[in-house]
Amino acid sequence: xxxxxxxxxxxxxxxxxxxxxxxxxxxxxxxxxxxxxxxxxxxxxxxxxxxxxxxxxxxxxxxxxxxxxxxxxxxxxxxxxxxxxxxxxxxxxxxxxxxxxxxxxxxxxxxxxxxxxxxxxxxxxxxxxxxxxxxxxxxxxxxxxxxxxxxxxxxxxxxxxxxxxxxxxxxxxxxxxxxxxxxxxxxxxxxxxxxxxxxxxxxxxxxxxxxxxxxxxxxxxxxxxxxxxxxxxxxxxxxxxxxxxxxxxxxxxxxxxxxxxxxxxxxxxxxxxxxxxxxxxxxxxxxxxxxxxxxxxxxxxxxxxxxxxxxxxxxxxxxxxxxxxxxxxxxxxxxxxxxxxxxxxxxxxxxxxxxxxxxxxxxxxxxxxxxxxxxxxxxxxxxxxxxxxxxxxxxxxxxxxxxxxxxxxxxxxxxxxxxxxxxxxxxx
Amino acid sequence: xxxxxxxxxxxxxxxxxxxxxxxxxxxxxxxxxxxxxxxxxxxxxxxxxxxxxxxxxxxxxxxxxxxxxxxxxxxxxxxxxxxxxxxxxxxxxxxxxxxxxxxxxxxxxxxxxxxxxxxxxxxxxxxxxxxxxxxxxxxxxxxxxxxxxxxxxxxxxxxxxxxxxxxxxxxxxxxxxxxxxxxxxxxxxxxxxxxxxxxxxxxxxxxxxxxxxxxxxxxxxxxxxxxxxxxxxxxxxxxxxxxxxxxxxxxxxxxxxxxxxxxxxxxxxxxxxxxxxxxxxxxxxxxxxxxxxxxxxxxxxxxxxxxxxxxxxxxxxxxxxxxxxxxxxxxxxxxxxxxxxxxxxxxxxxxxxxxxxxxxxxxxxxxxxxxxxxxxxxxxxxxxxxxxxxxxxxxxxxxxxxxxxxxxxxxxx
Numbered sequence: 001x002x003x004x005x006x007x008x009x010x011x012x013x014x015x016x017x018x019x020x021x022x023x024x025x026x027x028x029x030x031x032x033x034x035x036x037x038x039x040x041x042x043x044x045x046x047x048x049x050x051x052x053x054x055x056x057x058x059x060x061x062x063x064x065x066x067x068x069x070x071x072x073x074x075x076x077x078x079x080x081x082x083x084x085x086x087x088x089x090x091x092x093x094x095x096x097x098x099x100x101x102x103x104x105x106x107x108x109x110x111x112x113x114x115x116x117x118x119x120x121x122x123x124x125x126x127x128x129x130x131x132x133x134x135x136x137x138x139x140x141x142x143x144x145x146x147x148x149x150x151x152x153x154x155x156x157x158x159x160x161x162x163x164x165x166x167x168x169x170x171x172x173x174x175x176x177x178x179x180x181x182x183x184x185x186x187x188x189x190x191x192x193x194x195x196x197x198x199x200x201x202x203x204x205x206x207x208x209x210x211x212x213x214x215x216x217x218x219x220x221x222x223x224x225x226x227x228x229x230x231x232x233x234x235x236x237x238x239x240x241x242x243x244x245x246x247x248x249x250x251x252x253x254x255x256x257x258x259x260x261x262x263x264x265x266x267x268x269x270x271x272x273x274x275x276x277x278x279x280x281x282x283x284x285x286x287x288x289x290x291x292x293x294x295x296x297x298x299x300x301x302x303x304x305x306x307x308x309x310x311x312x313x314x315x316x317x318x319x320x321x322x323x324x325x326x327x328x329x330x331x332x333x334x335x336x337x338x339x340x341x342x343x344x345x346x347x348x349x350x351x352x353x354x355x356x357x358x359x360x361x362x363x364x365x366x367x368x369x370x371x372x373x374x375x376x377x378x379x380x381x382x383x384x385x386x387x388x389x390x391x392x393x394x395x396x397x398x399x400x401x402x403x404x405x406x407x408x409x410x411x412x413x414x415x416x417x418x419x420x421x422x423x424x425x426x427x428x
Numbered sequence: 429x430x431x432x433x434x435x436x437x438x439x440x441x442x443x444x445x446x447x448x449x450x451x452x453x454x455x456x457x458x459x460x461x462x463x464x465x466x467x468x469x470x471x472x473x474x475x476x477x478x479x480x481x482x483x484x485x486x487x488x489x490x491x492x493x494x495x496x497x498x499x500x501x502x503x504x505x506x507x508x509x510x511x512x513x514x515x516x517x518x519x520x521x522x523x524x525x526x527x528x529x530x531x532x533x534x535x536x537x538x539x540x541x542x543x544x545x546x547x548x549x550x551x552x553x554x555x556x557x558x559x560x561x562x563x564x565x566x567x568x569x570x571x572x573x574x575x576x577x578x579x580x581x582x583x584x585x586x587x588x589x590x591x592x593x594x595x596x597x598x599x600x601x602x603x604x605x606x607x608x609x610x611x612x613x614x615x616x617x618x619x620x621x622x623x624x625x626x627x628x629x630x631x632x633x634x635x636x637x638x639x640x641x642x643x644x645x646x647x648x649x650x651x652x653x654x655x656x657x658x659x660x661x662x663x664x665x666x667x668x669x670x671x672x673x674x675x676x677x678x679x680x681x682x683x684x685x686x687x688x689x690x691x692x693x694x695x696x697x698x699x700x701x702x703x704x705x706x707x708x709x710x711x712x713x714x715x716x717x718x719x720x721x722x723x724x725x726x727x728x729x730x731x732x733x734x735x736x737x738x739x740x741x742x743x744x745x746x747x748x749x750x751x752x753x754x755x756x757x758x759x760x761x762x763x764x765x766x767x768x769x770x771x772x773x774x775x776x777x778x779x780x781x782x783x784x785x786x787x788x789x790x791x792x793x794x795x796x797x798x799x800x801x802x803x804x805x806x807x808x809x810x811x812x813x814x815x816x817x818x819x820x821x822x823x824x825x826x827x828x829x830x831x832x833x834x835x836x837x838x839x840x841x
Binding site: 036037038039041042045064066074075076080081084085088089092093094095096097098131132134135138147148162165166168169202237268276280281282283284285291292293294297298300301302304305307308309311312313314315316317318319320321 | 437438439440441442443444445446449452456471473480481483487488491492495498500501502503504505506507540541543544547556571574575577578685689690691692693694707709710711713714716717720721722723724725726727728729730
């Protein structure tokens with residue numbers, strides 16, 4: 001049988017569309033993908049696509065959460081540039097281990113938990129390098145599914161949209177808890193505690209460590225303490241997504257206070273860290289997933305299992321970004337410089353919050369706007385409705401996500417008045 | 429309320445330590461070994477004659493250019509990656525005049541090297557393809573199984589390697605392809621089969637193509653060694669191009685880990701050849717939904733390097749020369765090893781070392797023999813008898829030949 005097929009094969013395979021007569025012509029059969037529907041556009045990344053397509057000179061992009069300087073330009077930190085010079089020409093490009101660059105992991109967890117945290121000294125933390133914050137969340141979600149298949153994840157309302165996608169793709173049963181209170185544009189603490197009290201023991205809870213995305217609303221230290229006690233008494237697992245350490249208040253220690261509070265109470269938590277925003281390494285995809293364990297052997301076990309999930313997903317994580325972070329964090333001068341640069345970014349955003357609020361008040365807006373300065377981090381949950389957002393886009397070429405989230409990083413001294421005017425127009 | 433530390437046991441207390449990855453674990457063991465004469469023939473990473481990893485000249489130059497360009501930023505790439513990289517990667521594997529490219533019925537997404545491209549493709553298939561079954565050759569790269577299984581596909585195998593001839597079991601392969609349920613996904617190594625180094629001839633590829641198209645199967649190519657196998661980029665792409673030329677659909681996972689030496693930067697691409705540009709657009713939108721909850725968007729550094737090299741005439745030419753240099757060194761190591769075994773009068777027919785192609789040789793040694801060689805001669809290799817020829821040098825060939833000789837003549841079967 002086989003030789004019959006081969007005999008005519010030699011010249012035939014050079015021909016184009018028409019397949020050899022001896023086989024069923026591939027062209028005759030209809031394709032396999034006719035039933036594939038066009039997927040909905042990503043609600044966040046789709047905003048930038050639309051912005052780029054707009055030719056109006058006054059257009060403003062306050063959509064995606066990427067930092068911009070006061071000229072509206074992306075920034076590569078000087079400490080990062082210096083680190084790249086140091087790295088250039090020196091390293092090889094061999095595969096990292098599945099769990100990533102060990103030194104990077106060590107420095108990351110020190111940043112998150114504190115240099116002298118007892119759990120680190122006792123080697124109780126399993127840490128792996130991941131594809132930024134998304135990758136860290138996904139790795140944990142898959143891990144949760146594999147080892148606690150019947151457990152639930154509790155997700156705040158609202159949250160970064162991709163959180164739902166991540167746990168859904170990991171096939172973990174997802175529930176929500178109240179978080180944002182529209183009437184106060186602040187935290188719905190009573191609702192939060194009520195909902196989490198109903199969560200069955202053994203549930204996992206997603207918490208934004210600081211600078212909640214999209215609302216910018218964070219619990220106070222006392223509220224974090226109360227939550228920590230609830231988690232202990234009810235056997236809930238705290239999973240922190242920390243994408244803005246240093247970026248929120250300008251102080252990396254302060255921004256990690258929620259995690260430190262839970263650690264003091266003896267929780268065995270997990271944390272997804274991202275260096276996308278605070279080191280401006282967005283496209284390099286640098287992150288770390290850490291899981292606090294009972295003891296060092298368990299940490300070894302957990303790390304090995306995390307690696308088993310990473311291997312059939314991407315084998316090992318990318319090198320370049322992790323080298324940059326390691327170089328910055330392990331060089332005292334570069335680290336100092338980083339602290340300064342991250343504070344500059346945080347301060348500029350805080351300044352823009354103040355400017356936007358005072359502009360709106362000057363315009364005589366009757367609506368309350370103090371939430372603009374009470375919220376923290378990259379985003380402001382304006383309270384604008386979908387219709388108002390659509391008007392902002394259509395009439396004023398201002399691009400933001402339809403939940404009314406404004407990326408303050410996109411606000412500059414050059415556009416803050418225009419933005420305030422437009423918001424006033426659609427809300428008066 | 430308790431405020432003591434470490435009250436309840438961890439929720440992950442029941443976990444056991446996972447076994448080392450069979451391939452990457454070899455390097456772990458090698459690194460632990462204090463013996464100065466140790467040789468690592470485990471993981472498939474190219475080494476120079478001095479046993480050092482190699483950063484290609486063109487990569488260094490591309491990196492320098494990127495570093496010097498202060499206008500470049502580190503913003504997020506789109507979900508499907510760097511457009512220029514995608515375009516050029518597709519051209520590299522398909523040929524710039526490929527009907528799939530000309531007719532715009534191709535979608536390419538930058539992914540995390542070969543592994544990531546396979547996984548994203550597999551996840552897409554699990555969601556949108558009617559037959560959730562993939563056939564892998566026996567043997568194949570160990571990680572293939574988990575990649576497809578974790579994506580939610582069932583995995584079966586087809587005959588491939590013939591132990592007796594140390595070549596291709598062509599009849600068995602065609603039989604198994606013919607018996608597979610119509611529409612199955614068939615994973616094919618585009619060239620330089622890993623771990624055996626045994627590739628079909630062009631005539632055999634034509635028979636395989638017909639068998640696959642006859643059954644309405646979906647071919648999924650894993651192309652990790654383009655240019656590395658024969659030294660020629662076009663020659664190594666031949667099989668893939670014949671499948672695209674017949675007008676049918678296919679998936680292609682490309683890796684730039686080996687041929688551009690970009691291992692740790694994780695650069696690869698998934699290309700899906702469809703019937704029409706309309707289908708391609710819809711497929712792309714669905715691919716984004718797979719990628720976004722996995723890692724959002726791919727890393728920029730490696731892809732920028734590749735785009736530069738592929739897009740610059742001088743760099744591209746220089747790359748082809750460096751690539752041929754690597755392929756030629758490996759071929760010369762094959763000859764040296766073969767000669768050394770003949771010189772020692774090692775029993776057995778070792779011509780398969782010459783006939784096999786690419787980075788690996790499937791020696792035919794069994795598990796006990798391999799363990800013997802590791803123990804007594806500090807040769808680190810995978811237990812299936814695969815050696816990475818790229819890890820050999822003029823200096824280490826005699827040691828390996830001695831080890832093989834001792835294992836074959838002395839060690840218990």
